[in-house]
Amino acid sequence: VTPAGFVFPDWAYKPESSPGSRQIQLWHFILELLRKEEYHDVIAWQGDYGEFVIKDPDEVARLWGARKCKPQMNYDKLSRALRYYYNKRILHKTNGKRFTYKFNFNKLVLVNYPFIEVGTGRGIPQSAPPVPSGGTHFRFPPSTPSDVLSSSEELRSPGMFSSVARRMARGSVSDCSDGTSTNSELEEAVGADERGVGAERAFRGLLPPRLPHESLFRVYGGAPNPADPLSPFPVSPLPGPGGLLAPTLSPALSMTPTPHLPYTPSPSLSSPMMGSHFSFNPEDMKHYLQAHTQSVYNYHLSPRAFLHYPNIVIPQPHRPTLEKPPTHHLHLPLSHPLGPHPGGAEEVQQHPSPFKFKLQPPPLGRKQRDSGSSLASASSSSSSSSTSQSSFSGSGQLGGSGLAVEPISDIESEEEVEVTDISEEEEMNHIDEGGVFNPVHQANGTSSSCPPAPPHNHQDEDDDEEVFKTPATPPLGSAGPPFPLLNLQSEPGQAAPISPGGTRCIPLKLRFKRRWSEDQKMEADGERDEAEDKKVRADGGLETKGEAMEEAGGRKRGAELENVERKGVILGLMLPPPPTQRRASSELQRATAQLSLENTGC
């Protein structure tokens, strides 16, 4: 449970899901097969980003059965398991295409496959899933906008691909003692010691032995260059400085290929993490961390995914957040010792949350849909076939309750997901209605702190919902490294856990004051950004979202970083995303004034 009391889906945490684990989950397994050339004839990426076709259902079933020691496995059963993922939004069926499914990458946890390679379409290595051809249109199911695949060892570092692949390979192999194992070759490649590694371990395993976290970070440093086969951000339709967002976020941004963008995925690699150039600079690291953090939250990644880095502020709603740096407040004092923050645990305990966050409610069942649930299906569901792929644009209405939305979003067509802005109020309502409440808010009493999410257009409401509901802080999973983010949750009103500099308990007054001044400064800086944002928004929601993000990332990076650096964690927590920036600012001021009177110290 996160400090805020939120809980991430189990599947996001389970170490057993790690490659090579006997407990591997089906989707992990599928990914493993997909990445292996040797299974190209059995299963392969095809079509849109994340879409894959099972060319030999029986074989896939057999492999799966072998892996799980279920000799009786067959495609019928396997497909049932896959269908089971529909509800979890991990997968969805590609309508009209036999044996074709599509990953909702954003839902997947990259933790165990931190470097999964997200490539691009046809003709590319199996390890590389088709990438959106460049459209910013998000086509993934509404529920998973940011589809980042978690499996990603390769994603992050193509250079490590081979070793990773080998590692991963073992995961594909069956460990059955009964000799059902089908891929001995894979097994050989795998070392017994490697089995059952946790996310952390997976990370490390993927990296050169001695590389510190920085090694991961630098991957993000480079600007993605679509033209460059080695581009770290092959998936990104909009090449640019925004490379930082790549690994985790890129998928989210540009999940779906769109015709209008001439972007050509790089065939061979695609590891977002593999930048055309690396940089270890703090900024990049920060960005990386930020992106990472965000992705963890946004995509419901396992907390383990968080790097052991203190003071990372988790941006609340991902997309918007990214766009607006100031909001993200990634505070990463480099000098800070890596590792969990002592205060983190405390925080967690301090905010036991009553809510438990789970994946969104499953999409409406066939029956429900058939019966013609008035809600979403009103428009076009009938025409579509059974799966969620049916094209809907019914995003128009966000159901009153967060839960209610689910079905709708589910129906939304990937192709034409209309983005609906979710206002803060709405979000809040969702949360409230959903029974989710951010303790922080409550505790604070200050509306300005930790705004749920900036309004942002999102294709998938589901995800958004999740994101919104998702608390800022990840749970301190047993498996996970301590959450650097924990302190993020600290509210201004309460004892400040830990400040960025490692300072504990800065007087509220002081903090606010500091923040205020910074805020104002930021506003000045942000002026330009805002203008840009507006422009971007005006251009058209989703369409430009990816672009906006990247652009923002690139152009604003400097300013952002500045702001980020200037801002303490606390500030980061409190500041809302840009659109709301001003508002937040004023609120802050108000709050500050109020608090200054009320609080005399910590």
Add this chain to the structure above:
DNA sequence: TGCGGAAGTA
């Protein structure tokens, strides 16, 4: 070929 309910399993 695909869906999804239901019960069962570990």
Add this chain to the structure above:
DNA sequence: TACTTCCGCA
């Protein structure tokens, strides 16, 4: 929880 197994239905 994450399937596995079975099955009726479309």
